[in-house]
Amino acid sequence: MSQGVKFSIAMAAFAAVLGSVVAMFLVWTQAANAQNAAAYSLPPEVWRWAMASAAAATAISTAAAAHAVARLGSAAIGALAEKPDLFGRLLIFVGLAEGIAIYGLIVSVLILNRLA
Secondary structure, eight states, X not given: OOXXXXXXXXXXXXXXXXXXXXXXXXXXXXXHGGGOGGGOSSOHHHHHHHHHHHXXXXXXXXXXXXXXXXXXXXXXXXXXXXXXGGHHHHHXXXXXXXXXXXXXXXHHHHXXXXXX
């Protein structure tokens, strides 16, 4: 395995772990505030699942984007070494792969928006 692939796997794992930690923090914070039932119009179980699903959407999409950019980036560098005039086209492909993370973030915002 090359050094770049190892780094991208490590970054994807780090993003997944960080997303899981944030999800657990949000679940525990909501569970701690569950006694204040007047502040929330939904049951605490709904809040827990919504927070966990929003965190999972962000974490999984970020890990997928990291994997896609790692694969596509290494191929793009190889193609760029042979034909430097492909820079614009290759940059578009890397940007499309990075868009996966933004889609996950949008889904998370939509999930959290439904709670309010």
